[in-house]
Structures are given as structure tokens and as C-alpha cells.
Amino acid sequence: MFVLVCYDIPDDRRRAKVGETLEAFGYRVQKSVFECEITPQQRQEMQKRLQNAIEPSQDSIRYYVLCQNCLSAVEIAGLGAVQRNRLYYVV
Numbered sequence: 001m002f003v004l005v006c007y008d009i010p011d012d013r014r015r016a017k018v019g020e021t022l023e024a025f026g027y028r029v030q031k032s033v034f035e036c037e038i039t040p041q042q043r044q045e046m047q048k049r050l051q052n053a054i055e056p057s058q059d060s061i062r063y064y065v066l067c068q069n070c071l072s073a074v075e076i077a078g079l080g081a082v083q084r085n086r087l088y089y090v091v
Contacts, residue, residue, distance in 0.1 A: 002071050003043060004064040005034045009054065017053045018061070021046070035082060 005022060009015040009032075019028070025046045026036030038046065043063075050061055066074075074082050 001038060001040060001043065002066045002068075003036045003038060003046075004066060005036060005046075005061065006064070007032050007059070007061045009059040009061075011055070011058070014054055014059060018050060018059075021049050021053055 003026075005026070007015070007018055009018055015032075019032075022028070022034040022036070025038055025042060026034040029035050036043075036046065047063070054061060071082065076082070
């Protein structure tokens with residue numbers, strides 16, 4: 001599954017923790033936006049970790065699950081590309 005994660009966190013320490021957590025699951029495409037190609041189990045783990053890292057009364061995290069049709073319709077103006085997991089690496 002492909003999940004776009006966006007967050008708005010005013011506290012520097014919590015914001016850094018959220019960024020570090022998301023780096024384990026996907027690619028940072030903007031300062032507070034990550035693209036994650038993950039399994040349903042990884043999504044549950046990611047959301048659990050993030051819930052523990054935030055202050056719900058002050059912070060906001062949004063998860064947008066994109067289907068393959070929606071993913072193929074993503075448009076980017078300027079630099080960047082949709083980040084996909086690589087099936088293999090050339091060494």
C-alpha cells in the first residue's frame with residue numbers, strides 16, 4: 001500500500017522524532033511530507049510509533065492511502081518524483 005503522510009507539529013523535539021520515525025518507513029519528499037510504500041502491518045506499526053511521539057492536543061498527522069489508479073494520477077510541478085521502493089539495487 002502507498003501512504004502519503006503529512007504532519008504539522010509546532011514543537012521542534014517532537015517534530016524531529018516524527019521525522020526520524022517516518023524515515024524508517026518511507027521517503028521524505030517535502031519538509032513534513034513522506035511517501036511510504038508499506039504493508040498493512042508496517043502501517044499499523046508506523047501509526048503506533050507516531051501516536052506515541054506526538055501530543056494529540058497540539059500536533060496533527062494525516063495519512064492518505066493512495067490506490068494504484070490514484071498513484072498513477074499524481075502530478076508534480078518542479079523537482080521531484082513519486083518515490084517507490086526499489087525491487088533491487090545495483091552495486
